[in-house]
Every structure is written in C-alpha cells, then in structure tokens.
Amino acid sequence: MTDSLRRFPVCAFLIGAAVAGCANPREDVRLTLCKDMVAVELGAVPSWQGSAVQMRGYQGATVTVRFATADGNQQATCEYPYDAVDDTALILANPIEAYATSPATLTINGRTLINPELAQVVKRAMQKQGREFLDRVRETLNGQ
Secondary structure, X not given: OOHHHHHHHHHHHHHHHHHHOOOOOOOOHHHHHHHHHHHHHHOOOOEEEEEEEEEOHHHOEEEEEEEEEXXXXXXXXXXXXXXXXXXXXXXXXXXXHHEOOOOOEEEEOOEEEOOOHHHHHHHXXXXXXXXXXXXXXXXXXXXX
C-alpha cells in the first residue's frame, strides 16, 4: 500500500470533521457572525430570543438579533452592504448572497460600532468561531 493511500482515510476523516464542524449549517453566516459579535461584546453568550433579516436591495441588508441578559430583553443590528457585481444563479436562488459577509456597522444597546472598533469586534468573533471549530474537530477526533 502506498503512503498516499494510507493517508486517504485520515484526509477523508478530516474533511468530514470540517463539514460536520459547522455549528449550525442552516444559519446564514451573516446571522452567525452578528450573534458572535454580540456575544464577544457582552462577554458572554446571551439567551437568543429571535432574529430577522431584512434585505433592502442596493441599500444593504440588516440582521437583527433579539436576546435576553440579566439586564432584560435587548437587541442588536448588523448592517451589511450590497456586494454583488451582477446577478448570478446563486444570488437569484439565495438573495442574501448579494450582501457582504462582514458588516459595515454593529449597533448594540444603542451604541453603533464602526471601524476601527468594529474591526476588532469582528476579529474577536472570528477568533471565537475558530476556537469553537477546533474544539469540535478535537471532540470528533477523540471520539474515534
């Protein structure tokens, strides 16, 4: 058996773990990022109460998340700019794909974050997602 054939099961397993590693594959990446940005800003994951996505064509999309903390019910919004050059089959099938995957603003508790502060929140949220993904991969590998 060649060395490359011996590596195939390991590679296939890692690819499967990566695909299975998605926290919620039915949730749009913009919603997931918005939730994670709220969580890192609050310092803890709140109790999510609901969410809504409003697409306004070239004016952008707004993701609104509602959540509860010890301070009561709150909400945050993430504004995503329109980012499509032209209509593709993917955009026609799933219109949210026309919008950027990184927000232009985050408004939480009446406070609007823009760059460079927003960039730091996005960075921390992405690091959180990376750590969670690696934890899921470790759990999958330890289960084998």
